[in-house]
Amino acid sequence: xxxxxxxxxxIGLEIHAQLNTASKIFSGSATAFGATPNQQASFIDxxxxxxxxxxxxxxxxxxxxxxxxxxxxxxxxxKFDRKNYxxxxxxxxxxxxQMDEPIVLGGQVTIETEAGExxxxxxxxxxxxxxxxxxxxxxxxxxxxxxNRAGTPLLEIVSEPDMKSAADAVAYARKIHQLVTYLDVxxxxxxxxxxxxxxxxxxxxxxxxxxxxxxxxxxLNSFRFLEQAIHFExxxxxxxxxxxxxxIQDTRLFDPDRKETRQMRSKETSTDYRYFPEPDxxxxxxxxxxxxQIQAGMPELPDEKSSRFQSEYHLTEADARLxxxxxxxANYFEAVAQGVTDPKTAANWIKGDLxxxxxxxETQISSTPVSPKQLVExxxxxxxxxxxxxxxxxxxxxxxSKEADSPRxxxxxxxxxxxxxxxxxxxxxxxxxDANPKQANDLREGKDKLMGFFVGQVxxxxxxxxxxxxxxxxxRNLLGL
Amino acid sequence: MSIEFDSIQTLREALDGKxxxxxxxxKHFLSRIxxxxxxxxxxxxxEHERALSTAAAIDKKLLAGERAPLLGIPIxxxxxxxxxxxxxxxxxxxxxxxxxxxxxxxxxxxxxAGVIRLGKCNLDExxxxxSNENSYFGAVKNPWNQERVxxxxxxxxxxxxxxxxxxxxxGTDTGGSIRQPSAFCGLTGIKPTYGRxxxxxxxxxxxxxxQAGPMARSAADAALLLEAMAGPDEKDSSCLxxxxxxxxxxxxxxxxxxxxGIVPSLLAEGLSESIAEAFEDCRKGLEKLGATFVxxxxxxxxxSVGAYYVIxxxxxxxxxxxxxxxxFGYRCEDPADLQDLYLRSRNEGFGDEVKxxxxxxxxxxxxxxxxxYYKQAQRVRRLIQGDFLQAFDQVDMILTPTTxxxxxxxxxxTEDPVAMYLQDIYTISANLAGxxxxxxxxxxxxxxxxxxxLVGPHLKEATLLSCVHQFQQxxxxxxxxxxxxx
Numbered sequence: 001x002x003x004x005x006x007x008x009x010x011i012g013l014e015i016h017a018q019l020n021t022a023s024k025i026f027s028g029s030a031t032a033f034g035a036t037p038n039q040q041a042s043f044i045d046x047x048x049x050x051x052x053x054x055x056x057x058x059x060x061x062x063x064x065x066x067x068x069x070x071x072x073x074x075x076x077x078x079k080f081d082r083k084n085y086x087x088x089x090x091x092x093x094x095x096x097x098q099m100d101e102p103i104v105l106g107g108q109v110t111i112e113t114e115a116g117e118x119x120x121x122x123x124x125x126x127x128x129x130x131x132x133x134x135x136x137x138x139x140x141x142x143x144x145x146x147x148n149r150a151g152t153p154l155l156e157i158v159s160e161p162d163m164k165s166a167a168d169a170v171a172y173a174r175k176i177h178q179l180v181t182y183l184d185v186x187x188x189x190x191x192x193x194x195x196x197x198x199x200x201x202x203x204x205x206x207x208x209x210x211x212x213x214x215x216x217x218x219x220l221n222s223f224r225f226l227e228q229a230i231h232f233e234x235x236x237x238x239x240x241x242x243x244x245x246x247x248i249q250d251t252r253l254f255d256p257d258r259k260e261t262r263q264m265r266s267k268e269t270s271t272d273y274r275y276f277p278e279p280d281x282x283x284x285x286x287x288x289x290x291x292x293q294i295q296a297g298m299p300e301l302p303d304e305k306s307s308r309f310q311s312e313y314h315l316t317e318a319d320a321r322l323x324x325x326x327x328x329x330a331n332y333f334e335a336v337a338q339g340v341t342d343p344k345t346a347a348n349w350i351k352g353d354l355x356x357x358x359x360x361x362e363t364q365i366s367s368t369p370v371s372p373k374q375l376v377e378x379x380x381x382x383x384x385x386x387x388x389x390x391x392x393x394x395x396x397x398x399x400x401s402k403e404a405d406s407p408r409x410x411x412x413x414x415x416x417x418x419x420x421x422x423x424x425x426x427x428x429x430x431x432x433x434d435a436n437p438k439q440a441n442d443l444r445e446g447k448d449k450l451m452g453f454f455v456g457q458v459x460x461x462x463x464x465x466x467x468x469x470x471x472x473x474x475x476r477n478l479l480g481l
Numbered sequence: 482m483s484i485e486f487d488s489i490q491t492l493r494e495a496l497d498g499k500x501x502x503x504x505x506x507x508k509h510f511l512s513r514i515x516x517x518x519x520x521x522x523x524x525x526x527x528e529h530e531r532a533l534s535t536a537a538a539i540d541k542k543l544l545a546g547e548r549a550p551l552l553g554i555p556i557x558x559x560x561x562x563x564x565x566x567x568x569x570x571x572x573x574x575x576x577x578x579x580x581x582x583x584x585x586x587x588x589x590x591x592x593x594a595g596v597i598r599l600g601k602c603n604l605d606e607x608x609x610x611x612s613n614e615n616s617y618f619g620a621v622k623n624p625w626n627q628e629r630v631x632x633x634x635x636x637x638x639x640x641x642x643x644x645x646x647x648x649x650x651x652g653t654d655t656g657g658s659i660r661q662p663s664a665f666c667g668l669t670g671i672k673p674t675y676g677r678x679x680x681x682x683x684x685x686x687x688x689x690x691x692q693a694g695p696m697a698r699s700a701a702d703a704a705l706l707l708e709a710m711a712g713p714d715e716k717d718s719s720c721l722x723x724x725x726x727x728x729x730x731x732x733x734x735x736x737x738x739x740x741x742g743i744v745p746s747l748l749a750e751g752l753s754e755s756i757a758e759a760f761e762d763c764r765k766g767l768e769k770l771g772a773t774f775v776x777x778x779x780x781x782x783x784x785s786v787g788a789y790y791v792i793x794x795x796x797x798x799x800x801x802x803x804x805x806x807x808x809f810g811y812r813c814e815d816p817a818d819l820q821d822l823y824l825r826s827r828n829e830g831f832g833d834e835v836k837x838x839x840x841x842x843x844x845x846x847x848x849x850x851x852x853x854y855y856k857q858a859q860r861v862r863r864l865i866q867g868d869f870l871q872a873f874d875q876v877d878m879i880l881t882p883t884t885x886x887x888x889x890x891x892x893x894x895t896e897d898p899v900a901m902y903l904q905d906i907y908t909i910s911a912n913l914a915g916x917x918x919x920x921x922x923x924x925x926x927x928x929x930x931x932x933x934x935l936v937g938p939h940l941k942e943a944t945l946l947s948c949v950h951q952f953q954q955x956x957x958x959x960x961x962x963x964x965x966x967x
Contacts, residue, residue, distance in 0.1 A: 043583060047803045049576065050563045050585060050682040052717050082799050084846070086823055093802020145807070274846035276855060279688035279796060281718050 004238050007203050010211050011169050011230065012161035014198040015176050016154050017186040018130065019062045025129050025153035026053030026096060026281075033192040041132070041147035047091030052280050055080075059153045060284060062185045063103045063127055064294050066155060069183050069301060070122055072107030076286050078127070080278040085271050088145050089132035097156075099275045102126030109179065110303070111171040120172045121160040130154050149193075155185070161200065161211065166230035170223050173197055178302055182327045196221050199230055203237045212237070213247040217254050217261050229254040233261050305330055313343035319351060328365045332372055339376030341383050349375060353396050370399045378407040387411060387418045390464055420467035422474060425458070428466075429474050432457050444479055451475070485513060485645030486962050489554055489702045492648065496543060496553045503543060503553035507536040507597050510555045514599065514646050521622050523631075523640035525560045526568050527600040535597045542595070550705050550729065552595035557647040559638045560601035561608055562588050562693070563682040571684045572606040572616040572634075575804045575811045575830035585682025586717070587651060587693045587710045594709035599647050603637025606832045607801065608653055608686040610634045611661055611904040614895055615834045622891070623665060624963045625929055629888040632662030638696050639666040643963060649697035649706055653683060655690045656789055657883075657908025660920035663696050664883035664932020667922045669703050669949060669959060670696040674939045675915035676721040678707075679714035685800040687793040688719075690912045699959050700921065700949035704728035707942060723940065731943035732950040737771035739948065741935075742876035744779050747907065753886045759924030759931040760882060763952070767880070770951050775876050779868040784861050785910040790902055791845045791858035792913075798842030804830060837898065866914035869936070877944060878937040881907050883920040887929035907934060917942045921949040922958035930958070 024031055027044035044051045060078070067074045081099040104125035111118050132150035136143050157176060163169045177195055180186035187194050202214035215233060220226045233252070240247055251270070252261040265271075300308070302324050309320035309330075323333045333350055337343035354375070358365060378395055381387045387395070395411070398404035411417060419425060432454060433440045443450040451472070458471045475481075484492070484506070495501045511529055518524050532555070539553045563569050563581035570576045584592070592598070605615040613621040613636025621636040623629040624644035631640040635652030639662035642650050652659040654672035663670030671694045678693040685691060695706035711725045743764070748757065764774060806812035806826030813825035831839070845854035872879060885906060894901040911918035917937050924931035937945045953959050 046808060048581070048809065049569070049571070049579070049684040049803070050581065050583075050680075052681055052719075054716060054718050084799055084802060086802065086805060088805075088807050088819065091803060091808065092799075093805060094799050272848045274799075274843065274848070274851070276795065276799070276846055276851070279719070 004203075004234070006206055007238050008206050009164050009234050010161040010202050010204070010214075011163035011165075012200040013159050013163070013169060013172060014200070015157040015159075015173065016130075016196045016198075017157065017176075017180050018194045019059055019153040019155055019185060020187045020194075021056060021058040021062065021153055023056055023058075024151035025056050025059050025127065027151050029151060031152050033189070033194075035148050037135075037144070037146035037148060039148065041150060045091065045147055045151040047093075053096060053278075055281055055284065056153065059127055060103070060286060061294055062153075062183075063125065063155055064286065064291060065183050065298065066125060066157075066180065066185050067104035067107060068291075068295055068298055069179055070104075070107030070109055072122065072125070073105045074286065074291055075101055075103050075105060077101065077283050078103045078286065079283040080127075080281045081275045082278050083128075083273045083275055085273060087131070088143070089134045089147070089150065091132065091147060091150055095129060095131065096278055096281070097128035098126035109172065109175045111168065111175050113168055113171060118162075118168065120162045120168075120175075123158045123160055125155055125157045128154050128156055155180075161202070166227045166234070169199060169230055170227050173223055173226055178325060182299060182302055184299075190221055193221060197226050199226065199233075201230060201233045201237070203234060203241065212241075213249050215247070215249070215261070216251045218251060218264065220254055225254055225256050228256070228259050229261055232259060236261065299327065309333075313337055313347070315344065315347050319347045322351060323347060326365060332365060332368070335372035336375050336379070339372070340379045345379055345383075346375070349379060349396075353393065357400055369402060370396065374399050374405075374407060381407055381411060385418060385420055385467060387416055388465065388468055390459075391416050391418065416465060418467045419462050419465050420470045422470065425466060425470055425474050426478070428461060429454070429458060429471065430478055432461075433475075433478055440479060444481065483645070484509060486698070487648075488699060489551070489648060489697075489705055492554060493550065497548060499543075503536040503539040503597060504533065506553065507532050507555050507599070510599055510647060517644060518641075518646060520627060521624055521640045521644055521646070522619050523603055523621050523637040523644065523646060524557065524600045525570055525572070525603050525618050525637070528567060528598060531567070532597050532599050539595060539597065549595050551591070551709055553597060554595075554648050555597045555599050556591065556706070557599050557602045557638060557641050557650040558588060558591075559604050559635050559650065559652050561604060561653055561684045562601075562651060563684065564588055564598070564601065567601070569601065569684070570618070571608070572604040572618060573831065573835070574617040576684075577617065577811065579810055581682070583682060586679035586714045588682065590710050590712065591651070591706070596709075602635070602641055602650055605634035605636065605658075606835050607684070607797070608634040608655055608658055608691070609797070609834050609838055611657070611901050612889070612891075612894065613637060613640075613662070614891065615832055617832060620891055623888050623929075625666065626888065628890055629929065630665065630891055630893075632665035632884075632888065634658040635662050635670075635696060639663060639668055639670075642666070642668055642696055642698065645962065649695055649702055651693060651706070651710065652696045653686075653691055653693050654908075654912065655687050655692075655793060656912050657905040659694045659696055660883050660908050660918060660932070660934060661904060663920040664922075664934075665888040665930065667930030667932070667958065667961060668696050668698060669700050669919065669921045669953075670694065671703050671707060671919040671942065671945065672911065672917065673707060673711060673942050674721070674917045675912075676719050677725075677917070677940070677942070678711045679717040679720045681714055681716040681720075687796040688800060689796060690789075690793055692912070698962075699953055700732060700919070700946045701729070701953075703919075704732050704946045704950075707946075721940075726940075726943045728943050728946055732947045734944070734947040734951075735771060736767060736948060736951050739772040739878070740876040741767060741772050741774050742777040742872055742879040743774050744782065744879065744881060745776055746778070747782065747881050751885050751903075751906070752882055753926075755887065755924065755926035756882050756885070756931050759926075760880075760933060763923045763933050764880065766952060766956065767948070770955065772948075774880075777872045777875060777879070779865075779872060779910070781861060781864040781868055782910055785865055785913060786902060786906055788858040788861040788865065789905070789909045789913060790841070791854050792862065794838040794842030795845045795855050796842070798839045798846065801831075801835070801839055806830070834898070862913045865910055869910070869914045869916060870938075873938045878935045878941070878948065881934045881936065883907055883932040883934040887926050887931060911936050915939065917945055919945045919949055921952065922961070923952075923956075924958060925961065930961075
């Protein structure tokens with residue numbers, strides 16, 4: 001953790017989220033990741049002579065949903081602008097974006113920091129098209145251009161410089177990631193470039209009111225790189241100023257191998273984008289009915305859901321937060337919780353066994369081999385005293401590996417029913433007591449640890465199927481405890 | 482009259498009545514093109530094989546009894562409309578070998594209507610010009626007098642129609658590029674309401690101003706073509722969704738009760754005497770047909786050229802940014818690096834006028850200048866449109882000259898871009914306001930045609946076509962054509 005006494009840091013993030021619509025923002029091309037280069041680039045995406053953009057209606061709904069999710073103002077009239085610059089992966093020589101009338105204005109999110117909760121304000125969010133990709137390592141002596149990504153819809157989310165540390169920035173980035181996946185606006189797959197960060201960082205002395213000269217670090221695509229880049233940058237800026245040097249406003253790239261930032265261009269040579277309204281697209285008017293409909297269909301947000309899990313299912317705050325963090329997981333939990341007697345049991349199973357197995361095998365919750373229905377049935381067998389908790393764990397493994405399909409049927413098939421019948425257990429336990437008089441005596445005298453010895457022996461002899469509560473009860477009874 | 486100057490109606494009857502086949506008709510035009518176009522240079526690409534195979538297919542249809550207004554009519558298209566698999570150059574070295582992988586909507590619509598495309602016509606490069614002297618493929622000559630320009634930017638289309646090298650042609654009009662060459666060549670050319678014809682596949686010059694339209698020998702012919710070209714298209718967001726009026730059935734409206742506006746300030750100066758005279762004669766003619774004339778003002782009209790030459794180049798500077806030597810089109814040899822690739826490909830691929838306008842447009846949008854130039858020009862544009870909308874409360878259309886002079890000489894204005902720009906002084910305002918406007922032949926002076934213009938309210942193409950059609954029932958100017966120019 002970095003510490004520079006006398007200095008404070010101001011960080012703002014621009015987050016580019018690829019919207020998970022089926023087709024691109026201004027053409028009908030598919031947006032799926034990983035296709036052969038230039039197989040998902042239509043005439044429009046390639047910017048051929050004579051083509052025209054047509055707005056994909058689905059993007060507005062996603063942008064509005066995000067805006068409502070952060071409590072922002074939705075601009076009823078949305079227009080597009082051209083941002084002009086030359087680069088090989090920008091086929092038209094301009095990007096269609098929203099400059100002065102973004103679809104979403106204002107809003108905020110709350111992040112958890114070491115110092116408690118913090119509000120990060122959002123300035124705006126706007127729609128724009130993604131550029132293609134420049135691939136530098138496909139050929140020895142040339143850069144290859146893949147236009148599959150050109151035209152993918154982006155929501156650019158711009159924050160105020162409210163973050164004061166790398167930790168703040170990462171917490172904010174994670175929060176936005178959670179929000180956009182929760183709202184089904186972006187798939188959040190950072191390895192595939194679905195979410196990318198530009199960080200604006202500046203430093204100033206503690207009693208200085210105006211913000212310092214900032215650098216923009218572009219195209220960070222993981223939380224780890226975000227953190228590393230910010231750390232490096234803060235150190236670089238403070239060291240420069242402390243040694244009497246000065247900073248210029250510039251744009252930088254992060255080198256993840258060297259863990260340092262390098263200047264891309266400075267303000268003196270920064271690009272004038274010559275924005276003007278896009279003449280090929282009409283302004284889009286969003287009706288109140290449209291907005292209301294989206295509002296009505298808004299999913300419960302993570303914080304709300306976490307609160308509800310605590311009040312409705314009596315989970316602890318920690319458990320509620322964990323389960324509410326991911327929408328698929330939360331839905332899984334609720335499906336199970338509603339099918340069993342004690343939701344806390346559902347929480348424990350999911351928290352422990354399910355998530356444990358998911359992490360171990362690097363599986364996503366959406367691909368879990370154990371369905372809520374199966375888990376409900378399994379927990380039900382425990383609640384009905386048909387099996388013990390321990391046996392249940394074995395059955396869970398069997399469900400995961402697909403060796404078992406129905407827990408109930410598996411129990412029948414393998415004869416795993418818990419032995420709870422006192423008539424069967426009493427003689428067994430009595431035999432053990434008689435065979436172990438010393439331990440029995442020590443137990444009578446208060447050495448409670450020996451309970452475990454006897455219970456363990458019973459389990460061994462019953463292949464783990466003895467009902468532990470029954471064993472305990474009978475043991476105490478027969479020992480006169 | 483020899484068939485190359487026949488009206489569509491006459492040719493229709495001949496084709497339907499089997500007096501001539503589509504193949505014979507096509508061969509006739511192709512042979513004329515081969516023989517006579519070298520002295521006009523109106524075509525960039527002549528599609529002999531394709532035209533004949535289309536004609537053969539159409540002859541089968543005609544024999545089977547199929548009937549349609551444009552079935553088998555040979556036309557030409559301005560080489561700014563993308564034609565699938567067929568070279569589309571925009572008159573530029575930048576696209577000299579470019580073959581589009583799709584048809585423009587206008588092209589597809591005309592093909593569906595059964596026309597036979599003879600080839601692609603010459604034009605000022607990227608539609609920027611008023612004389613067709615800015616083409617990479619050489620200047621076009623006016624068939625009325627080959628030392629004169631045919632006008633521009635649709636100069637090739639105009640010369641081809643006027644010279645009897647096709648029955649009609651398509652053009653595009655951003656500041657007058659259909660109307661001005663129509664006037665110089667004695668044709669009837671209409672720029673419809675902005676958004677009436679889809680811009681899909683029409684290589685863009687200035688997106689908020691470009692419109693496609695027909696250039697023909699009469700209002701009746703123009704109506705048939707416009708009917709086929711126009712219509713809703715979901716591939717163009719600026720294309721109007723209202724259905725197309727059946728123009729060809731609406732051209733017989735009598736002029737009784739029509740109020741036509743005249744703008745005295747437009748007739749005050751800079752107009753050649755012969756055109757002023759033709760204007761008066763036309764006015765009398767229209768009055769005889771029942772129209773009444775009302776004097777009106779268009780207060781901000783004199784700002785049209787200034788506003789246009791900020792807005793159009795600005796939009797063009799962005800529209801032409803895609804021509805960078807990377808994905809298609811001209812690329813310089815052995816580029817040293819990316820900068821070099823861009824600079825040399827564009828420097829070598831574009832002609833002077835295009836470069837001039839890109840520079841002007843880039844400047845007008847640049848930081849510190851946007852408000853004073855681009856934004857201000859758009860505000861003035863709104864005022865100019867407002868003048869027209871107000872005027873149309875009092876009148877049904879407005880009569881103006883199309884051009885200040887008849888066709889000027891080749892080389893006369895090439896050294897003075899501003900003098901060239903002022904050629905568009907009467908036509909530009911209709912583009913700025915998105916209004917339909919038509920130019921029609923109304924006189925001759927020293928062997929050169931005189932054209933006059935009618936501007937109408939949005940979506941009143943039928944009114945304009947009808948008025949010109951009535952005028953053409955009692956005048957002969959549109960029947961005249963250059964003779965012995967070969």
